[in-house]
Amino acid sequence: MSELPGIVVNGASGRMGRMLVKLVSESPAARLVGALERPGHDWVGQDVGEAMGGAALGVPVSDDPLEAMAKAQAVIDFTAPAATVALADLAAQARAVHVIGTTGLTDDDITRLAAAARHATIIRAGNMSLGVNLLVQLTRKVAEALDEAFDIEIVETHHKHKVDAPSGTALMLGEAAAEGRGVELDRVADRGRDGITGARTEGHIGFSAIRGGDVVGEHDVIFAGTGERVILRHVATDRAIFARGALKAALWGIGRKPGSYDMMDVLGL
Numbered sequence: 246m247s248e249l250p251g252i253v254v255n256g257a258s259g260r261m262g263r264m265l266v267k268l269v270s271e272s273p274a275a276r277l278v279g280a281l282e283r284p285g286h287d288w289v290g291q292d293v294g295e296a297m298g299g300a301a302l303g304v305p306v307s308d309d310p311l312e313a314m315a316k317a318q319a320v321i322d323f324t325a326p327a328a329t330v331a332l333a334d335l336a337a338q339a340r341a342v343h344v345i346g347t348t349g350l351t352d353d354d355i356t357r358l359a360a361a362a363r364h365a366t367i368i369r370a371g372n373m374s375l376g377v378n379l380l381v382q383l384t385r386k387v388a389e390a391l392d393e394a395f396d397i398e399i400v401e402t403h404h405k406h407k408v409d410a411p412s413g414t415a416l417m418l419g420e421a422a423a424e425g426r427g428v429e430l431d432r433v434a435d436r437g438r439d440g441i442t443g444a445r446t447e448g449h450i451g452f453s454a455i456r457g458g459d460v461v462g463e464h465d466v467i468f469a470g471t472g473e474r475v476i477l478r479h480v481a482t483d484r485a486i487f488a489r490g491a492l493k494a495a496l497w498g499i500g501r502k503p504g505s506y507d508m509m510d511v512l513g514l
């Protein structure tokens with residue numbers, strides 16, 4: 246019988262990292278073969294299962310990506326922009342599929358990931374859940390159907406620890422709305438209104454970010470017309486939805502030719 250695909254989790258001690266360690270180590274379709282953390286993190290050197298407060302999993306936490314990926318077919322990475330960009334070249338060297346959930350990437354970071362994708366299979370999405378990827382498609386369709394008399398506003402709510410805004414998901418939804426309208430998001434995005442802003446510009450797409458407590462992630466796309474509003478909403482109540490999507494992406498990517506892919510490719514949407 247052939248061995249199950251080996252998966253490494255980057256950022257193992259993080260909110261998403263812990264979810265992924267649990268999911269992959271319990272999966273009948275994959276093996277956890279590595280866990281990475283940043284140099285100096287107190288988990289480095291410990292067994293990842295024990296560091297999480299459970300039974301040993303036989304996988305030590307490492308701060309050496311090439312060593313951790315030596316026996317891996319894929320690495321799942323929900324960390325921070327600088328860590329993700331640095332890992333992309335190493336994942337390409339290790340010939341491991343790189344699944345990226347990290348958000349807050351700059352245009353320059355994305356250009357660097359595109360360069361790495363010439364030699365590596367990279368699957369990146371600001372949201373790995375089935376529900377949000379469906380919502381992206383619905384948003385594009387509604388934006389196509391309703392003209393600029395309907396003002397588009399995207400409102401997102403997340404836990405108090407989130408460091409980037411707008412969320413990666415809000416940006417995916419904004420891109421889809423702009424595509425539906427046949428415009429470029431950069432030209433119509435209104436981010437961070439404050440003070441005497443003047444009246445709303447017709448055709449613009451507004452973004453608002455709420456941060457507080459332990460909210461996993463909520464996104465509303467509001468199409469506000471005169472006398473009526475259409476509101477598309479996704480509410481995440483469990484981070485497992487993102488972890489499941491990421492593992493699905495990793496398994497889908499194994500054996501694919503190098504290139505940049507997203508969850509629409511994985512889910513066939």
Ligand SMILES: NC(=O)C1=CN([C@@H]2O[C@H](COP(=O)(O)OP(=O)(O)OC[C@H]3O[C@@H](n4cnc5c(N)ncnc54)[C@H](O)[C@@H]3O)[C@@H](O)[C@H]2O)C=CC1
Nearest residue numbers: 256259260261282283323324328346347348371372373487
């Ligand atoms: N695409 C999606 O579906 C989702 C994306 N995210 C994104 O994933 C990222 C992480 O989110 P959380 O887990 O909530 O954050 P977190 O702060 O709990 O975890 C990040 C982890 O990355 C580690 N890290 C930082 N630099 C590193 C390095 N050089 N090497 C290895 N590990 C390193 C940190 O030590 C920490 O453990 C964020 O950008 C977030 O927006 C979160 C949930 C879903």
Ligand SMILES: O=C(O)C1=N[C@H](C(=O)O)C[C@H](O)C1
Nearest residue numbers: 348371372407412413414462
């Ligand atoms: O940081 C988070 O938690 C999340 N980040 C992603 C985003 O930026 O959209 C996905 C999800 O909403 C949770």
